[in-house]
Amino acid sequence: MHGGTGEAGDPTEPLQNRVETPAYLYDLAAVRGAYGQLRGCLPESSGLLFSLKANPHPAVLRQLAALGCRAEVSSPGEMESAVAAGFRADGILYTGPGKRDRDVVRALEAGVRQFSVDSPYALDQLDRLGRAAATEVTALLRVNPPVPPVGAGLAMTGGPSQFGADLSWVEEEPQFFKSRRHARVAGIHLYMGSNLTSEETLLATFRYALEVVRQVEAALDVRLPVVDLGGGFGAPYAVEGALPRFTTLRGRLEELLAAELPGYGAGERQVVFESGRYLTAGCGRLLTRVLDVKRSHGRRIVVLDAGVNDLGGMSGLRKEHRVDPQLLPGPTPHRPAGQEPSGATIVAGPLCHPLDVWTRDGALPGAAVGDLVTVPNVGAYGLHSALALFHCHAMPLEVVVDGEREVERGRAFLGRERITP
Structure with a gap:
């Protein structure tokens, strides 16, 4: 043939x-298996977002939405695909280092209310567009720490970057990163790197992220209710191999969060993770x-x-x-x-x-x-x-x-x- x-x-x-x-060829049974495997590795109370850039095929999205996953998007097309597939708009996190006014407006009209912001200008933009739409918008402040993660397949932090505001900037001029009237800073967004394949590397990355959370909250003099620790959960790409099994990660993460994140476990914090590669590779x-x-x-x-x-x-x-x-x-x-x-x-x-x-x-x-x-x-x-x-x-x-x-x-x-x- x-x-x-x-x-x-x-x-x-x-x-x-x-x-x-x-x-x-995409197998929905494999999507369900990967979701169950990763969900079982994370604290039961945590949220899990699927990064649409990994695979926005409608059938894959419908399956993940039906499983209860939330969506992380970074373009108008991804946003509309997520809503069409059944993801709740008010559970979508809209990310990206630059957003056009018309794209934010489209997202607001679709019901999206949570955005990751990378600069004071992005906060001002959300405030202005939220005021025009007569709605309050929630902002997660993305931060660029000074040190890249060890063992990442692709580092997203630790140097000059379009992603996030430098931690030193937040600490030196915190007044620029506080809530606006229509754009409430409700959390912090951290994504250190991708394709982390060992529990030790993941835990070291999350431990460092929690230290950054502590420093940002000290600078802003506020306790932020939402903490997005990103993910980076690794998986084989274009070669044979099975998904890594992080067999003790859930318990070790629970201990880490209880020790390093004040208010965790008392209903004061919502911790979320993100994954694209692990869920669909x-x-x-x-x-x-x-x-x-x-x-x-x-x-x-x-x-x-x-x-x-x-x-x-x-x-x-x-x-x-x-x-x-x-x-x-x-x-x-x-x-x-x-x-x-x-x-x-x-x-x-x-x-x-x-x-x-x-x-x-x-x-x-x-x-x-x-x-x-x-x-x-x-x-x-x-x-x-x-x-x-x-x-x-x-x-x-x-x-x-x-x-x-x-x-x-x-x-x-x-x-x-x-x-x-």
């Missing part, structure tokens, strides 16, 4: 043989087919029908280290004798650009034209972080399953289409 029509086809055939490639895989196999300058080259336009935007930005595609068993339509180069494989996509490469030391032994290849653990930062419009290829098919049952399939849009507001 080479390519396909995208139709459901013979239901007795394995699903991977019934889809046109490239295709993303394992639910998705990408299917793609081999278009060509050749040798160049002594190296083996495998060209796939998916590239950085479908997956790998994060890898191209040096956020992820590698993509590790794997050959699936099945018939091989074209395997010419004597044309199998040996050694490490360069795995490339179909784009006319030399950077359209997933890995330069891949395997794919015996790959031939028409073979089916899969990339695991790309339910987070997959299609929605790719360079989807580059070269105007069609968007990949997206197929949603629940265990063995197919739920829906479709495409978001084609890169060649003009979207009219």
